[in-house]
Amino acid sequence: QVQLVQSEPEVKKPGSSVKVSCTTSGGTFSNYGISWVRQAPGQGLEWMGGIIPIFGTSTYAQKFQGRLLITADESTGTAYMELSSLRSEDTAVYYCARDRTPATVNWFDPWGQGTLVTVSS
């Protein structure tokens, strides 16, 4: 059974960057895409972007173009989400989730446990 395990919570200053990891186990990493979805406190879910390791391609929601970088290390089965120029509005729980197909647009299962990123001066 595929499981996604994310890195620990982070506290960051405005203007800095954060890098969150998502390690997969129990499945074939490269054949499936990994997406990142965030949830601000008390708010809904927002798809940010994703990567398909087997193709080495990343796609991003327009809102995050230019300050979001999603990468993957096939050797360790780990995907990374790096968000730069952080502002207070980026305070959220960041989830990784496995895409159900290799397509660009997907639905998601399973999900990681989430990583809280707090942006505060």
Place this chain on the structure above:
Amino acid sequence: DIQMTQSPSTLSASVGDRVTITCRASQGISIWLAWYQQKPGKAPNLLISKASTLESGVPSRFSGSGSGTEFTLTISSLQPDDFATYYCQQYNTFPATFGQGTKVEIK
């Protein structure tokens, strides 16, 4: 981006009630819709994909229907474990987008 609108935002119900949540898309998405359940402090859990396909392990009291722009999630007999927030998500058109969520509360 395709906007997904759920109604109601909050729903108060009792154990044993039949519950229906509606999700509307701002443009047609065929059957490319998923439903998730999320409990406080936990990650979302996939319930249904392709509008009506129940995921393995999901109780049969959950069902989904619809196509085009209007979809429903029905819980035939609400159980204590079902009090949670439910999200719809379209995957017809890039980027994937979610509804704002429907919180099912105890009446």
